[in-house]
Amino acid sequence: MRYRIAVLPGDGIGPEVTGQATRVLAAAGRRFGFEFCFQEALIGGIAYDATGSPLPRATLDLCRSSDAVLLGAVGGPRWDTLPVHLRPEAGALLPLRKELNVYANLRPAVVFPALAHASTLKPEVVAGLDIVVVRELTGGLYFGEKRREEIPGGQRVVETLVYTTGEIQRVARRAFELARRRRKKLTSVDKANVLESSRLWREVVSELAREYPDVELNHMLVDNCAMQLVRNPRQFDVLLTENLFGDILSDEAAQLTGSLGMLPSASLGDGVALYEPVHGSAPDIAGKQLANPIAAILSGALMLRHSFGQEEAALAIERAVAAVLDQGYRTADIMEPGKCRVTTVEMGRLIAGMV
Amino acid sequence: MRYRIAVLPGDGIGPEVTGQATRVLAAAGRRFGFEFCFQEALIGGIAYDATGSPLPRATLDLCRSSDAVLLGAVGGPRWDTLPVHLRPEAGALLPLRKELNVYANLRPAVVFPALAHASTLKPEVVAGLDIVVVRELTGGLYFGEKRREEIPGGQRVVETLVYTTGEIQRVARRAFELARRRRKKLTSVDKANVLESSRLWREVVSELAREYPDVELNHMLVDNCAMQLVRNPRQFDVLLTENLFGDILSDEAAQLTGSLGMLPSASLGDGVALYEPVHGSAPDIAGKQLANPIAAILSGALMLRHSFGQEEAALAIERAVAAVLDQGYRTADIMEPGKCRVTTVEMGRLIAGMV
Numbered sequence: 001m002r003y004r005i006a007v008l009p010g011d012g013i014g015p016e017v018t019g020q021a022t023r024v025l026a027a028a029g030r031r032f033g034f035e036f037c038f039q040e041a042l043i044g045g046i047a048y049d050a051t052g053s054p055l056p057r058a059t060l061d062l063c064r065s066s067d068a069v070l071l072g073a074v075g076g077p078r079w080d081t082l083p084v085h086l087r088p089e090a091g092a093l094l095p096l097r098k099e100l101n102v103y104a105n106l107r108p109a110v111v112f113p114a115l116a117h118a119s120t121l122k123p124e125v126v127a128g129l130d131i132v133v134v135r136e137l138t139g140g141l142y143f144g145e146k147r148r149e150e151i152p153g154g155q156r157v158v159e160t161l162v163y164t165t166g167e168i169q170r171v172a173r174r175a176f177e178l179a180r181r182r183r184k185k186l187t188s189v190d191k192a193n194v195l196e197s198s199r200l201w202r203e204v205v206s207e208l209a210r211e212y213p214d215v216e217l218n219h220m221l222v223d224n225c226a227m228q229l230v231r232n233p234r235q236f237d238v239l240l241t242e243n244l245f246g247d248i249l250s251d252e253a254a255q256l257t258g259s260l261g262m263l264p265s266a267s268l269g270d271g272v273a274l275y276e277p278v279h280g281s282a283p284d285i286a287g288k289q290l291a292n293p294i295a296a297i298l299s300g301a302l303m304l305r306h307s308f309g310q311e312e313a314a315l316a317i318e319r320a321v322a323a324v325l326d327q328g329y330r331t332a333d334i335m336e337p338g339k340c341r342v343t344t345v346e347m348g349r350l351i352a353g354m355v
Numbered sequence: 356m357r358y359r360i361a362v363l364p365g366d367g368i369g370p371e372v373t374g375q376a377t378r379v380l381a382a383a384g385r386r387f388g389f390e391f392c393f394q395e396a397l398i399g400g401i402a403y404d405a406t407g408s409p410l411p412r413a414t415l416d417l418c419r420s421s422d423a424v425l426l427g428a429v430g431g432p433r434w435d436t437l438p439v440h441l442r443p444e445a446g447a448l449l450p451l452r453k454e455l456n457v458y459a460n461l462r463p464a465v466v467f468p469a470l471a472h473a474s475t476l477k478p479e480v481v482a483g484l485d486i487v488v489v490r491e492l493t494g495g496l497y498f499g500e501k502r503r504e505e506i507p508g509g510q511r512v513v514e515t516l517v518y519t520t521g522e523i524q525r526v527a528r529r530a531f532e533l534a535r536r537r538r539k540k541l542t543s544v545d546k547a548n549v550l551e552s553s554r555l556w557r558e559v560v561s562e563l564a565r566e567y568p569d570v571e572l573n574h575m576l577v578d579n580c581a582m583q584l585v586r587n588p589r590q591f592d593v594l595l596t597e598n599l600f601g602d603i604l605s606d607e608a609a610q611l612t613g614s615l616g617m618l619p620s621a622s623l624g625d626g627v628a629l630y631e632p633v634h635g636s637a638p639d640i641a642g643k644q645l646a647n648p649i650a651a652i653l654s655g656a657l658m659l660r661h662s663f664g665q666e667e668a669a670l671a672i673e674r675a676v677a678a679v680l681d682q683g684y685r686t687a688d689i690m691e692p693g694k695c696r697v698t699t700v701e702m703g704r705l706i707a708g709m710v
């Protein structure tokens with residue numbers, strides 16, 4: 001078996017972390033009897049600098065013809081003053097999601113035993129935390145119409161938020177399936193006391209729940225969810241929500257763990273899927289071997305699981321990460337007294353060696 | 356001086372907590388030489404049950420002709436199955452805000468020294484926390500058009516989000532003024548990398564900042580802000596944001612303190628203002644003398660400060676609350692070993708006695 005992976009290193013620390021992720025994937029392939037063909041393409045600010053477009057057609061073509069996509073990170077202050085459609089985020093990340101139609105974004109928030117103290121929350125509140133936010137990724141305000149017009153005394157902006165039954169169903173189905181393979185608890189988050197789209201959301205999710213009688217479903221308002229994540233995050237298993245709420249809640253959930261550099265994500269559709277670390281491009285530490293490659297490496301594990309059904313290999317990577325942490329190796333972001341500090345490359349090599 | 360206050364007790368624990376708030380206001384009046392005339396009116400589920408409307412015209416008329424409004428809480432599962440426009444939240448709270456045009460909602464999140472341990476965050480992260488979220492309250496998705504239509508295979512909902520220069524200016528001005536009287540730091544929160552309304556928001560706030568050179572302004576993306584509130588909440592002084600982001604972030608900020616029953620809010624416009632606790636109607640504990648009246652009592656202090664310029668009297672109430680806590684008195688929600696548990700009424704009496 002040979003998997004063709006489009007690797008989009010992107011900006012900042014992106015190239016450093018994807019470099020280690022591909023190394024670990026290759027090691028997993030050797031051990032479990034499959035191969036990878038990694039092909040790189042440009043995305044983000046670096047792509048804009050080289051081609052004038054943050055998402056060149058060649059990049060999109062490569063992604064579409066690959067078995068999966070591994071993305072590093074995009075963006076940085078250098079490109080923040082460009083017109084919006086040329087910026088790395090709005091000009092590359094959002095259209096890439098839309099073009100690949102990866103409508104279900106999975107963002108695990110997991111506290112590794114070795115790093116439980118890193119959270120700003122008390123250990124008794126977060127120890128053992130293991131939740132996943134399933135975020136709708138190709139609809140809502142993100143992709144609505146945006147209109148700006150002159151009015152007396154200033155301007156007015158009108159944006160639209162659209163959701164359809166079908167868009168809600170397909171992402172909800174992914175969340176139910178995921179919950180079924182986990183602790184069988186699904187919390188659907190909306191703002192149904194105010195938004196009509198949330199009321200449709202709630203109806204569609206409730207209807208679908210009949211097909212998953214083994215999964216316990218509850219509905220929660222987004223403001224309450226933002227509180228409950230702080231109050232008692234371990235009450236959750238899988239959280240399901242729309243695009244913008246998911247953006248906010250998944251970042252809040254990620255921060256609960258105290259170690260953002262550890263968190264991977266998967267963006268799934270019905271075709272080629274996209275894997276990337278939750279952290280950003282961190283331009284301030286780029287090129288210094290300070291970045292933590294574990295989020296990217298664990299994104300590789302998610303790829304093995306969700307795109308290729310290689311559960312054993314995925315688990316092997318996840319176990320290797322845990323083992324290296326248990327042995328006391330730490331990148332700068334998670335360093336603490338008495339541990340052994342390593343570079344980005346060393347961390348990658350250590351994990352590859354344990355797979 | 357005689358202030359006419361419209362008191363809207365509402366549902367659940369609303370009547371219990373507003374009862375203690377008016378008692379403490381009256382005590383402050385006696386000490387500082389002014390009087391109150393409290394007039395009650397129906398709102399929420401109880402108003403629907405009595406009149407068929409969750410916001411009767413008589414209630415609105417009373418509010419408009421008063422000097423300020425004190426609200427308890429509205430809502431409860433009994434009314435959740437009514438058509439949306441008859442429910443206590445969408446049918447009373449939102450139209451009340453719109454009718455009074457209270458466009459700036461101030462939500463302090465303060466950790467009282469006596470209660471620092473109540474937070475799920477580590478004491479070294481939250482001790483001394485004192486931030487205020489200024490939330491735009493009469494615009495955005497909350498008040499946009501909502502359309503639901505049939506499409507092949509299901510339905511589609513389209514909602515609109517509208518903001519104008521003027522709407523942003525007026526709430527931003529309140530936030531700058533507030534920051535000026537505090538630690539002079541304002542963080543404006545938006546999603547300018549995705550939303551056009553956020554880009555307008557950022558432009559208008561940046562422009563206005565020129566009038567407040569003594570206030571340090573920075574901009575932050577909403578997902579990052581949700582993280583930063585968990586990572587290091589004390590980096591903030593005043594947070595300014597639009598309606599829906601403010602709903603989410605102010606609840607997250609409130610939960611950081613670990614004692615929701617302590618947090619008041621003020622909703623200010625250019626006329627009559629509205630004061631209410633941040634907590635909800637808590638129907639499960641209603642009528643049992645278990646509710647914490649401090650949020651409502653502190654809402655009364657905000658009324659003295661913001662509507663009547665009675666800063667001394669406001670401070671006297673805030674100090675009385677701190678003193679009673681220091682003496683070890685606790686309602687059920689904040690009870691801990693070695694402290695003295697008191698009822699809703701007893702807490703109100705103790706605080707009134709210390710004003």
Ligand SMILES: CC(C)[C@H](C(=O)O)[C@@H](O)C(=O)O
Binds near residue numbers: 089094548
């Ligand atoms: C960069 C930005 C457009 C993006 C988003 O809002 O989706 C990011 O915050 C994320 O969560 O992946």
Ligand SMILES: CC(C)[C@H](C(=O)O)[C@@H](O)C(=O)O
Binds near residue numbers: 193194444445448602
């Ligand atoms: C009850 C609800 C409509 C309301 C809101 O979303 O504004 C509440 O959550 C609040 O924050 O006051």
